[in-house]
Amino acid sequence: MRQEAAVVKRVEVKSNGADDAYDLRKYGFGECEMDCGSGTSRLFSLLASKDRDFLLSPSGSQLVFYQTIRSRHGLKCLYLRQVKIADLEGKVVGIYFSANWYQPCHKFTPVLAKRIEIVFVSSDEDVNAFDDYRCSMPWLAVPFSDLESKRALSRKFDVEGIPCLIILQPNNYRQDSIVVDGVDLIYRYGVQAYPFTKERVEELLEKEKDKHTNQTLRDLLTNHKRDFLIGHKIPKQVPVASLIGKTIGLYFSAEWCSPGVEFTPKLASIYQKINQESSLNGHHQDFQIVFVSSDHDQTSFDSYFRTMPWLALPYGDPNIKTLTKYFDIRGIPSLVILGPDGKTVTKQGRNLLNLYQENAYPFTEARVEFLERQADEAAKNLPKSELHSGHGHRLTLVSEGNGGGPFICCDCDEQGSGWAYQCIECGYEVHTKCVRVVDNGPLLREGYS
Template sequence: MPWLSIPFSDLETKKALNRKFEVEGIPYLIILQPDGSTLHDGVELIYRYGIEAFPFTEEKLEELRREERIKHESQTLTNLLTNPGRDYLLDQTMARKVPVDSLIGKTVGLYFSAQWCFPCAKFTPKLISIYHKIKRSLEGKGGGEDFEIVFVSNDCDQSSFDSYYGTMPWLALPSGDPIIRTLAKYFDVQGIPCLIIIDPDGKTVTKQGRNLINLYQENAYPFTCAKLELLEKEMEEEAKRLPRSNYHAGHRHELTLVSEGNGGGPFICCDCDEQGSGWAYQCLGCGYEVHPRCMRAVDPATAASVQHT
């Protein structure tokens, strides 16, 4: 590192700084301003804006946010996915170049993923299945509406990219393309897998595509607010017909049906390891939660024989 440091042996100072700034995790970058004020989100600012964030004043940050808003307002698929040396995407054979402009007018998912990522390995097969179901549904309706996904690889080398992309039925940005990092910053991708949904006009619909796929499967398409409101209402009606409590094959305690309004909230399903929100079956004693669709009802005696989790 090219900067100064508190001596490794000075534990008291390090502990005092941790307490003063309420540091709960690392990396963590505190910006101390000349006027004595502090900024606690230095890591995020460096990640999003790089050197442009300096001198980290509110005026400078507001200028950067304004520029960011303008970029999003003028966003198109072309300026998202092309660069001066490339105006195409790869297809599954990696031999044919598909013009980015051919996606204009389609709903597009940008899929940030990597072969080395365990959650990606679990989610990708599900996304492939949902992708095919959406495509078949749209083909059956006619009318020219279409859906496509573009793989945005976080793999470390060409071999990993080739192996992983070989399992996918959609398009991809070339491995190592510099625009991949730009897209991750632009959409503030904090982790993978991540599915960003772009509407037919090239504007961002949602950054929560993965969650919506987990919640609603292929019914999430086209991921718009209007569609999600409809699905939420349908889920509320469906929940009225679900048992208030039940025993699950994967847990020994009784599970209670909860929602965000009565003790529930965002969670990771203990059965499928995917994110969820809204309704869930929850163990009020230990916090075990599953999606209602993951619930495998058993009698209490069978549940009692399950190893404690």
């Protein structure tokens, strides 16, 4: 279910806890200055070339020619029509950077809203791939042969990744008339984001913030047809009401996701340790996990769920899509933690478990701050550098405030932050716990330094 979003240069927004999710600045309103020149419309300046004042369209008024092509959907008749760029004036326009060869773009393209004029800017390597991809699109396109216009658009908006959607408002010179992260808006809100103005996005963010502030476990996990979860024991239906007052982990994963399959046994072990500790303190299963499946079929779901000692939403349940969108899940496995009051504690449950194992429980801000202070104290006794058997250079101890930051451990392939051992020369980085210290002698004899 992994979905890659556009990477567009913009002002960095420092995290401010949960409220960062509702920060309007991350959508980049007005961050790209437009200088169109005297008497030239912005759209014409962006989309036209010295030899072209039109775009390609499947439904324009002027038919240039048509051809039959063999696409992934079978034989299709591809019409090449022209639409004048001037016809787009006064409309909301999205400039869509995408490519046929990049799978995440195929997931995003059908989601794209239909209430705006879209102009496709291709990153395909040949015209056949361009034509094949255009068969799935009902909108306009910059001709594949116009390389200079495509490059100029990418430079203008600092496009560094695809899919990327730049949204332009018809009001040429307002500061907030450009949105540089339309992909995220479409993923999160779909057609509700229209007309993509600053005011509309502020309204959506405020509604979303209110939902999260007032959320309950029943709101998240039940619907009008179901008030239970499924388990392994008899009876297999477990009332959602029985989970109220517990710390809940929503585990987004799937059998086809190899990182999820690798993480699940680790999560199961930690889950059992947390509940064993709770039992010793006189509590019964204070921590519960609910599997939110992205499996493609019932058989895969059943097979994967059998490896888990917790509960699950039924396969294909409508709440699965709702929760995925509500918590903005872009990649799996992902673990969202809910507190005993049903409110979101953190969406970084997987990362916290990788860092602190069962000690991360109950995942609260106070608990994480305590563990960070504990890690800082422990780091005082760690060597400033180490020779690690998994790498050829000496690794240096770093922290977030001293050359480090969030990373993927090159040894265990899991997320990390805080203290780490890093090779500045290679970008190699591992958790402090993943270092396998070796004696200097053998390393140096084998050419390590």
